[in-house]
Amino acid sequence: MASVDREYDYVVVGGGSAGCVVAHRLVRAGRSVLLLEAGPSDNLLYIRMPATFVRVIGTARTWPYQTEPQAQAAGRTLHVPQGRTLGGGSSVNAMVYIRGARQDYDDWAAQGCSGWSWDDVLPAFKRAECNERLSEPLHGTDGPLRVTDGYRHPLSRAFVKAAQEAGLRYNDDFNGERQDGVGFYQSTTFDGERGSTSATYLAAVRGDARLTVVTGAHVLRVVLRDGEARGVEYRRGDGATVAVDARCEVILAAGALASPKILQLSGIGPGSELQALGIDVAHDLPGVGRNYQDHLEVSVYGRTHDPISLFGNDRGLTALRHGLQWLAFRTGLLTSNVVESGGFADTSGSGRPDIQFHVLPVLVGDVDREPLPGHGLSINPCFLRPKSRGTVRLRSADPMAPILFDGGYLAEQTDVDTLVRGLKLARRILRAPSLRKLVSEELAPQRNEACADAALEDYARRYAKTVYHPAGTCRMGAPDDARAVVDPQLRVRGVGRLRVCDASVMPTIVAGNTNAPTIMIAERCAEFMLAGTPRAVPAAAPAIEETTA
Ligand SMILES: Cc1cc2nc3c(=O)[nH]c(=O)nc-3n(C[C@H](O)[C@H](O)[C@H](O)COP(=O)(O)OP(=O)(O)OC[C@H]3O[C@@H](n4cnc5c(N)ncnc54)[C@H](O)[C@@H]3O)c2cc1C
Numbered sequence: 357m358a359s360v361d362r363e364y365d366y367v368v369v370g371g372g373s374a375g376c377v378v379a380h381r382l383v384r385a386g387r388s389v390l391l392l393e394a395g396p397s398d399n400l401l402y403i404r405m406p407a408t409f410v411r412v413i414g415t416a417r418t419w420p421y422q423t424e425p426q427a428q429a430a431g432r433t434l435h436v437p438q439g440r441t442l443g444g445g446s447s448v449n450a451m452v453y454i455r456g457a458r459q460d461y462d463d464w465a466a467q468g469c470s471g472w473s474w475d476d477v478l479p480a481f482k483r484a485e486c487n488e489r490l491s492e493p494l495h496g497t498d499g500p501l502r503v504t505d506g507y508r509h510p511l512s513r514a515f516v517k518a519a520q521e522a523g524l525r526y527n528d529d530f531n532g533e534r535q536d537g538v539g540f541y542q543s544t545t546f547d548g549e550r551g552s553t554s555a556t557y558l559a560a561v562r563g564d565a566r567l568t569v570v571t572g573a574h575v576l577r578v579v580l581r582d583g584e585a586r587g588v589e590y591r592r593g594d595g596a597t598v599a600v601d602a603r604c605e606v607i608l609a610a611g612a613l614a615s616p617k618i619l620q621l622s623g624i625g626p627g628s629e630l631q632a633l634g635i636d637v638a639h640d641l642p643g644v645g646r647n648y649q650d651h652l653e654v655s656v657y658g659r660t661h662d663p664i665s666l667f668g669n670d671r672g673l674t675a676l677r678h679g680l681q682w683l684a685f686r687t688g689l690l691t692s693n694v695v696e697s698g699g700f701a702d703t704s705g706s707g708r709p710d711i712q713f714h715v716l717p718v719l720v721g722d723v724d725r726e727p728l729p730g731h732g733l734s735i736n737p738c739f740l741r742p743k744s745r746g747t748v749r750l751r752s753a754d755p756m757a758p759i760l761f762d763g764g765y766l767a768e769q770t771d772v773d774t775l776v777r778g779l780k781l782a783r784r785i786l787r788a789p790s791l792r793k794l795v796s797e798e799l800a801p802q803r804n805e806a807c808a809d810a811a812l813e814d815y816a817r818r819y820a821k822t823v824y825h826p827a828g829t830c831r832m833g834a835p836d837d838a839r840a841v842v843d844p845q846l847r848v849r850g851v852g853r854l855r856v857c858d859a860s861v862m863p864t865i866v867a868g869n870t871n872a873p874t875i876m877i878a879e880r881c882a883e884f885m886l887a888g889t890p891r892a893v894p895a896a897a898p899a900i901e902e903t904t905a
Pocket of ligand 1: 369370371372373374375392393394395413437438439440441442443444445446448449450451452453454573574575576609610611612614618695823824825826857858859860869870871872874
């Protein structure tokens with residue numbers, strides 16, 4: 357094994373949404389940090405240009421995760437790509453800025469996560485945020501994460517009007533006092549570019565001698581001694597294995613599908629399962645890899661009379677003009693985050709929204725489905741509080757083997773019922789006057805107006821797809837909660853000097869998109885670490901960046 361004779365105060369595993377935030381806060385506080393990212397750099401035009409993120413999915417900058425066949429989703433294998441580059445999900449996502457609902461965090465606190473109620477987390481959301489339009493009492497204006505209003509395509513505008521005609525209220529701020537209603541999403545973009553955590557948080561400390569970033573560094577396991585994390589081992593792009601030491605702590609920020617994998621490879625997880633794979637059990641922690649949750653959505657497609665969808669005319673000279681406009685001025689169609697509009701609706705009468713709409717001014721497909729030909733829009737209702745749960749296990753003791761991933765998708769009938777109600781509402785919106793005058797026909801689920809619930813359920817089971825929000829696999833809980841993986845300060849229960857800091861710690865997935873909540877989690881994690889440890893002497897590390905991608 358090769359080794360490096362450098363040690364760092366902190367080793368952060370995964371340079372994604374959360375990892376870049378933690379690295380920023382620790383470096384700013386004078387600590388030395390090694391940030392290890394398995395993927396390549398994020399230096400790519402299609403990442404910086406907001407409208408082109410779809411072109412990054414399926415390349416070397418995403419992980420091609422896929423589930424086992426899902427019995428309740430028509431036996432399908434669902435693809436769940438995740439970011440694999442600096443910025444992680446925030447470098448490949450649709451940039452929708454949503455925090456979830458106040459009640460989500462109050463529920464976390466009620467489940468034993470003391471210090472995570474809405475009143476506790478609001479300061480961290482505000483500390484992160486630099487909003488161009490909104491300010492006190494709910495928004496921040498000085499944080500690293502830029503939040504802006506975006507490009508508004510005519511079909512997005514028509515959806516927002518049609519939804520009001522269908523009875524939903526207009527909402528000017530989904531992160532405000534009320535979540536319900538329809539409107540335009542704010543996005544994590546700035547000056548016409550994507551504002552990933554790499555382009556914001558990490559970029560702000562890139563020149564600091566205390567930060568070392570290594571890309572192409574696939575972390576294999578956490579090195580444990582006397583029940584504490586002492587460092588990690590990673591594999592470089594050239595195949596060499598490297599060990600590094602952490603003077604203070606190791607922080608796992610590899611995302612909800614990789615953090616539980618790394619814990620299990622390190623001997624931390626369900627003891628009997630690890631033993632069966634020949635892995636020495638360092639700490640029997642049955643909750644690792646359990647409690648997997650995600651949001652699923654299903655599309656209602658409307659074809660338009662005229663050729664007006666977002667990229668429909670983006671060919672030849674027109675495409676050249678759009679490209680030049682973006683390159684010269686950072687304006688125009690290529691600044692669109694594609695998911696420009698949407699909203700939240702309570703379809704069950706519970707008093708809380710149970711459906712979110714992602715609306716795309718284009719007929720989209722996804723990794724499992726070819727886009728429909730022609731022009732139109734896609735109205736995608738997704739459920740917000742799934743009851744189904746899945747698992748992330750090891751397939752073998754080989755760190756490079758893919759995970760054994762059972763999403764548990766649609767296992768609970770209530771999740772399917774929610775999608776059916778969402779589909780019905782989406783179809784009503786498609787037929788409301790402002791869209792009716794633009795849309796010539798509904799392409800799916802069904803052309804005719806009448807459509808039985810059973811047909812909608814069948815459609816949902818056959819076509820529901822991920823909204824790319826894996827969460828919950830290293831669940832946070834009270835210190836005496838035997839099924840919890842981390843305590844409310846995100847410390848791995850029963851193992852010293854090791855935290856998990858990413859979407860996997862969510863005890864229940866929030867009712868909304870997960871990037872801003874994950875960034876909030878990372879802000880809080882840094883807060884806990886810096887409050888609990890004495891100030892370290894800044895290491896004399898040179899400002900060298902090893903890049904082995
Ligand atoms: C296509 C897509 C669209 C989305 N759209 C939105 C949206 O519009 N709005 C929103 O709020 N959310 C959206 N999300 C979800 C959001 O981006 C994620 O919830 C968020 O990025 C999760 O952050 P994380 O820090 O938990 O994980 P990630 O950001 O995934 O970071 C994990 C990092 O760890 C790295 N890593 C993994 N394994 C290893 C290893 N063994 N060694 C070293 N590094 C490793 C990964 O490469 C990655 O960079 C979307 C996600 C995707 C994929």
